[in-house]
Amino acid sequence: MTNQTKTQQFKNLLLSDQLEFICEAHNGLSAKIVEEAGFKGIWGSGLTISAQFGVRDNNEASWTQVLDNLEFMSDATQIPILLDGDTGYGNFNNMQRLIRKLEQRHIAAVCIEDKLFPKTNSFLKGDAQPMADMDEFCGKIKAGKDAQTDDDFCIIARVEAFICGWGLAEALRRAEAYHQAGADGILIHSALAIPDEILAFKREWGNRSPVVIVPTKYYSTPTEIFRQSGFSMVIWANHLLRSAVTTMQKTAQTLMENQHLLAIEDRIAPVSEVFRLQGAAELQEAEKRYLPQNAENMAAIVLAASRGDELGELTEDKPKTMVPIQGMPILSHIVDAYNAVGVKNITVVRGYKKEAVTLPNLTYADNDDFASTGELDSLLKALRTKKGTFQDTIISYGDVLFNQYIPQTLFHAPEDFVISVDSQWEGRTSYSRLGGFAECTTPNSRKAFHSKVYLTKLGHDVTEGSIHGVWMGFLKVSSKACEQLQEILEHLLADPANRKAGMSELFQELLRRNHSIRVLYTVGHWLDINSLEDVVQAGEF
Ligand code: SPV
Numbered sequence: 404m405t406n407q408t409k410t411q412q413f414k415n416l417l418l419s420d421q422l423e424f425i426c427e428a429h430n431g432l433s434a435k436i437v438e439e440a441g442f443k444g445i446w447g448s449g450l451t452i453s454a455q456f457g458v459r460d461n462n463e464a465s466w467t468q469v470l471d472n473l474e475f476m477s478d479a480t481q482i483p484i485l486l487d488g489d490t491g492y493g494n495f496n497n498m499q500r501l502i503r504k505l506e507q508r509h510i511a512a513v514c515i516e517d518k519l520f521p522k523t524n525s526f527l528k529g530d531a532q533p534m535a536d537m538d539e540f541c542g543k544i545k546a547g548k549d550a551q552t553d554d555d556f557c558i559i560a561r562v563e564a565f566i567c568g569w570g571l572a573e574a575l576r577r578a579e580a581y582h583q584a585g586a587d588g589i590l591i592h593s594a595l596a597i598p599d600e601i602l603a604f605k606r607e608w609g610n611r612s613p614v615v616i617v618p619t620k621y622y623s624t625p626t627e628i629f630r631q632s633g634f635s636m637v638i639w640a641n642h643l644l645r646s647a648v649t650t651m652q653k654t655a656q657t658l659m660e661n662q663h664l665l666a667i668e669d670r671i672a673p674v675s676e677v678f679r680l681q682g683a684a685e686l687q688e689a690e691k692r693y694l695p696q697n698a699e700n701m702a703a704i705v706l707a708a709s710r711g712d713e714l715g716e717l718t719e720d721k722p723k724t725m726v727p728i729q730g731m732p733i734l735s736h737i738v739d740a741y742n743a744v745g746v747k748n749i750t751v752v753r754g755y756k757k758e759a760v761t762l763p764n765l766t767y768a769d770n771d772d773f774a775s776t777g778e779l780d781s782l783l784k785a786l787r788t789k790k791g792t793f794q795d796t797i798i799s800y801g802d803v804l805f806n807q808y809i810p811q812t813l814f815h816a817p818e819d820f821v822i823s824v825d826s827q828w829e830g831r832t833s834y835s836r837l838g839g840f841a842e843c844t845t846p847n848s849r850k851a852f853h854s855k856v857y858l859t860k861l862g863h864d865v866t867e868g869s870i871h872g873v874w875m876g877f878l879k880v881s882s883k884a885c886e887q888l889q890e891i892l893e894h895l896l897a898d899p900a901n902r903k904a905g906m907s908e909l910f911q912e913l914l915r916r917n918h919s920i921r922v923l924y925t926v927g928h929w930l931d932i933n934s935l936e937d938v939v940q941a942g943e944f
């Protein structure tokens with residue numbers, strides 16, 4: 404990182420006593436790629452910017468379209484851009500407006516060439532192209548220098564004498580006139596396959612001002628020759644666009660022929676690389692800072708695959724989660740509680756009588772092996788439906804009713820793994836299904852309220868004196884940790900011995916792997932439906 408302005412950076416490059424290199428870019432993404440490769444400057448090529456728009460290098464793209472494109476390039480990068488400004492898009496007056504607009508977009512420099520608007524690329528019948536009147540072109544340079552407000556902004560005058568079929572004398576005559584008019588450097592162009600013209604020019608020109616070259620046609624010349632000759636800057640003028648063209652043609656042809664993606668997937672940048680280049684991570688960070696907490700980044704997974712035998716005939720034709728409480732299935736109450744805190748993305752794992760679980764606007768993950776598998780298997784099936792894109796997620800049960808306060812506080816805690824523990828466990832009757840008792844770093848107390856409490860043990864084997872509460876069946880996992888969670892589950896369930904493993908086995912594994920599990924103490928606000936009596940009681944919940 405430098406704290407120099409882009410114009411200062413470019414001027415330093417132009418005046419440095421080393422040979423410097425800048426590379427072509429034609430949009431924001433390619434500009435970023437140039438910068439990441441380590442280049443200290445970017446050539447905003449007229450040829451490649453036109454080409455990526457699908458038009459000719461004949462001023463078919465308007466100058467404001469070029470300007471808009473440059474704005475993306477400049478915004479995406481910290482290094483200076485030298486714009487290939489063709490002929491300045493008009494006369495001295497247009498040139499002045501161009502300079503002002505470039506400065507507003509932090510473009511560091513512009514190069515203009517002594518031909519007529521609309522120009523034609525130098526490699527297309529160059530010697531048939533008319534040159535600009537030299538005095539008129541000098542006026543344009545002067546007007547440009549007068550228009551700039553930043554002293555470091557550079558104007559490079561490009562001499563097309565060789566291109567247009569003139570000799571060294573004409574090239575030098577023009578270069579000198581442009582130098583006198585105030586140009587900060589000369590770009591001497593040649594379409595020969597050998598560097599003779601530009602070397603002859605440089606010998607005669609000496610060090611009157613920096614000289615820039617574009618060795619597209621004399622590409623086989625060793626760079627050392629340019630260095631020894633004292634050139635200031637080399638422009639690699641079109642090579643990113645050309646490499647993109649080759650790759651895109653190959654990919655398009657392969658896709659057309661194969662009708663599948665196998666042959667190309669590992670030869671092209673992954674989507675994650677595109678996201679990285681776009682700066683997706685930065686936005687995610689910013690979202691944490693600026694979006695209302697818990698807005699879009701929240702999801703819930705409801706484990707509801709089991710029948711709930713204890714409810715007898717109530718669950719003959721439907722799973723427990725669909726048993727009505729006050730005229731509404733338990734699952735509807737759960738969905739309402741999640742919706743109330745803004746959670747729309749709810750995945751329900753169905754198993755027993757899955758066809759009876761049909762509430763709208765939910766994502767369903769089916770565990771058809773519900774009879775022979777456990778909670779972790781269901782949870783993994785739910786996580787797999789996310790295909791690697793996770794939100795902060797609360798995992799809960801399809802037979803636990805709760806107040807919205809529970810998800811609210813869980814989502815609010817920033818830790819990767821957070822659970823709710825009810826410290827008033829002694830009065831409750833049934834915890835058998837709920838993963839059991841929790842031993843924590845601190846019991847629920849005033850002290851616990853002011854400090855962070857973590858789980859140390861969870862299960863039915865916590866000794867009576869160490870019980871600090873009962874786990875209520877809620878686990879919040881941060882979006883970041885969901886991926887880890889999925890890996891852990893894949894690992895655990897690869898062992899057939901874990902087919903029936905439940906949430907308490909997951910907690911043991913997390914603790915074994917030294918993950919911290921934050922505990923939020925609660926008193927009440929939830930109800931697990933484990934008996935007919937609970938169903939009746941739930942009516943008043
Ligand atoms: C460009 O890149 O648009 C140039 C260089 O002007 S050249 O194509 O060699 O003329």
Ligand code: MG
Pocket residue numbers: 448449450487489
């Ligand atoms: Mg050009």
